[in-house]
Amino acid sequence: MLEIRTLYDGTGALPAPSLTKILREAYDGELFFSDSSSRPLIVGNFVQTLDGIVSLKIPGKSGGADISGRNEEDAFIMGMLRAYADAVMFGEDTFRNAPGHVWTAGCVHPTFEKEFHAFRKHVGKDSLHPLNVVVSGRGHVDLDEPLFRHEEIRSLVLTTEQGAARLHQRYGATLPAMVHALPGDAALDPSNMVALLHAEYGVKLLLHEGGPTLFSAFLRQSLLDELFLTMAPQIVGRSRTGERPAFSGPLELSPEQAIWGTLLSVKQAQSGHLFLRYRV
Numbered sequence: 001m002l003e004i005r006t007l008y009d010g011t012g013a014l015p016a017p018s019l020t021k022i023l024r025e026a027y028d029g030e031l032f033f034s035d036s037s038s039r040p041l042i043v044g045n046f047v048q049t050l051d052g053i054v055s056l057k058i059p060g061k062s063g064g065a066d067i068s069g070r071n072e073e074d075a076f077i078m079g080m081l082r083a084y085a086d087a088v089m090f091g092e093d094t095f096r097n098a099p100g101h102v103w104t105a106g107c108v109h110p111t112f113e114k115e116f117h118a119f120r121k122h123v124g125k126d127s128l129h130p131l132n133v134v135v136s137g138r139g140h141v142d143l144d145e146p147l148f149r150h151e152e153i154r155s156l157v158l159t160t161e162q163g164a165a166r167l168h169q170r171y172g173a174t175l176p177a178m179v180h181a182l183p184g185d186a187a188l189d190p191s192n193m194v195a196l197l198h199a200e201y202g203v204k205l206l207l208h209e210g211g212p213t214l215f216s217a218f219l220r221q222s223l224l225d226e227l228f229l230t231m232a233p234q235i236v237g238r239s240r241t242g243e244r245p246a247f248s249g250p251l252e253l254s255p256e257q258a259i260w261g262t263l264l265s266v267k268q269a270q271s272g273h274l275f276l277r278y279r280v
């Protein structure tokens with residue numbers, strides 16, 4: 001049983017109800033995103049500890065679930081965002097650290113799977129699941145992962161010319177995923193990725209699930225419209241070598257460049273988790 005309670009909602013009046021009744025009750029409120037016409041609306045989603053860590057960087061324990069403490073409400077909100085999204089994007093390291101995972105709503109919260117599907121239909125999405133977009137400059141992506149063999153999920157690897165060549169060489173004619181090469185030696189330009197997703201894949205709402213390295217490149221170019229941030233009530237420290245990242249990864253901004261947000265909503269679970277939504 002979900003225990004989400006809204007403490008503050010500054011999202012304003014909606015043009016029309018968006019969530020289905022069951023999702024609205026579970027979320028204790030509405031969820032709505034306005035359309036953005038020139039490029040996709042980009043929404044980030046992270047869970048962090050009280051001291052700002054998003055990955056413990058311990059083999060087998062470095063994922064978001066280890067940060068949230070496998071919190072059900074956090075998984076539900078992630079599911080709703082995926083259900084709303086046209087595409088979900090993640091970096092190769094996040095992908096490699098989640099073997100067997102597929103970036104669908106039902107995969108994070110199976111109990112609500114049917115409801116998520118009904119919701120997608122209700123908001124007029126033409127596919128059951130969002131396009132899963134893996135980003136890898138070097139093209140070191142394991143295409144034998146179940147994601148690429150899934151009959152219902154469309155997947156896309158965004159990479160460099162060199163990365164695409166590497167994948168074609170490795171998998172030959174059996175290449176199971178769409179691979180799209182963009183200009184760049186090792187790192188792709190986020191604005192090129194966003195333009196491509198918009199123009200060729202019809203993406204209007206892009207859910208960015210990190211990790212910090214990929215996300216920082218988007219932040220550097222101010223390519224973020226909203227941030228959903230779960231605060232998990234634990235403190236884990238930063239480790240002596242400083243390897244544990246915040247969601248902003250290696251980004252370093254001066255006070256003049258700092259990115260400020262406007263609080264849109266605050267929700268709470270009985271477990272003490274807080275669910276913050278910012279417009280950036």
Ligand SMILES: NC(=O)c1ccc[n+]([C@@H]2O[C@H](COP(=O)([O-])OP(=O)(O)OC[C@H]3O[C@@H](n4cnc5c(N)ncnc54)[C@H](OP(=O)(O)O)[C@@H]3O)[C@@H](O)[C@H]2O)c1
Nearest residue numbers: 046047062063091092093094137138188210211212213214
């Ligand atoms: N708590 C949370 O909410 C949360 C959310 C997401 C992830 N995580 C965790 O964060 C960790 C991963 O984060 P991370 O920062 O190490 O890695 P990441 O951002 O997931 O992936 C890094 C890799 O993505 C590719 N990449 C990133 N930016 C790129 C660009 N501009 N162009 C082309 N390729 C690019 C590169 O792949 P190649 O080296 O192949 O070129 C790079 O090595 C994992 O432990 C994951 O579980 C936590």
